[in-house]
Amino acid sequence: MTLLNEPIERAQNRKKYCRFKKAGIKFIDYKDPNFLLKLINDQGKILPRRLTGTSLKYQRKVSQAIKRARHLGMLPYVTDNMK
Amino acid sequence: MAKNQYETVFILTPVLSDQQMKDTVDKFRKTLADNGAEFVHEDNWGLRKLAYPIQNKSTGFYTLFEYKVEPTVIETLNTEFRRDERVMRDLTILMDKHHIAYAERRRSGLIGIKKSTETAKEGAEA
Numbered sequence: 100m101t102l103l104n105e106p107i108e109r110a111q112n113r114k115k116y117c118r119f120k121k122a123g124i125k126f127i128d129y130k131d132p133n134f135l136l137k138l139i140n141d142q143g144k145i146l147p148r149r150l151t152g153t154s155l156k157y158q159r160k161v162s163q164a165i166k167r168a169r170h171l172g173m174l175p176y177v178t179d180n181m182k
Numbered sequence: 183m184a185k186n187q188y189e190t191v192f193i194l195t196p197v198l199s200d201q202q203m204k205d206t207v208d209k210f211r212k213t214l215a216d217n218g219a220e221f222v223h224e225d226n227w228g229l230r231k232l233a234y235p236i237q238n239k240s241t242g243f244y245t246l247f248e249y250k251v252e253p254t255v256i257e258t259l260n261t262e263f264r265r266d267e268r269v270m271r272d273l274t275i276l277m278d279k280h281h282i283a284y285a286e287r288r289r290s291g292l293i294g295i296k297k298s299t300e301t302a303k304e305g306a307e308a
Contacts, residue, residue: 125280128288130191130246132233171191171273172232172242 115152119160127160129167132174139165143178185250187222187282192263192272193242196229203243206268211247213262219251223289236270248277248285 119127128134138146138153138161145165148158168174194206207226214221227244236242256274263272277285 126278126284128284167273167275169233171244171271172193172234172236175233178234 117152117154117157119157120154124157127157127164129164129171130173132168135161135165135168135174139174141178141180143175185220185252187248187250187277188256188274189277189281189285190247190249190259190272190274191244193232193236193244193270194268195237195270196239196241196243198243198268202268206266207245209266210259210262213259214247214249214251214255217251217255217258219249219255221247221249223248223285239270242270 118124138151140146145162148155151158153161165174169176192210194203198206211221211224223246225246227246229241230244231241232239259274260272263269275281
């Protein structure tokens with residue numbers, strides 16, 4: 100057996116999942132900035148689906164909720180060192 | 183015409199006194215009531231810190247209205263918000279069924295999200 104092209108055992112084996120589907124969350128509240136903090140990075144940018152594992156359906160809702168929260172001054176548009 | 187359920191959040195400038203703030207909130211409540219709105223819920227979050235300065239202010243009074251009204255009234259309300267310089271920000275959104283269910287659960291204190299953030303905080307402290 101050669102080791103060539105065999106998968107390296109790492110995070111690859113851990114299947115990504117959508118936290119909203121798994122927990123049965125149907126509505127993402129824009130009025131809860133503490134929760135939305137999990138979905139943005141230190142600069143206040145929205146984290147991509149490839150990192151969070153969120154399904155497309157909920158990623159659209161996440162992005163809408165974060166943008167609403169920003170409009171209402173609950174999350175920053177731009178920042179450094181948010182956490 | 184059928185009524186839709188809406189949720190409005192608006193931020194008033196912090197330079198107002200308590201009485202002035204109440205008067206302003208009353209004014210918008212009256213605008214809605216005069217146009218036949220049924221209030222479902224109302225919440226005053228008080229003075230909160232803003233994530234970034236708006237009109238050079240770092241705080242604002244937040245108020246939440248939840249009501250059922252005919253769609254045409256929303257334009258009237260938006261005009262009122264735009265004309266009133268005491269309002270720094272406003273947001274009105276149409277509530278879908280999940281949003282309504284969420285709002286009801288939140289009011290009865292059965293919300294999962296809040297608990298998870300609280301437990302997260304406890305975990306960080308421990």
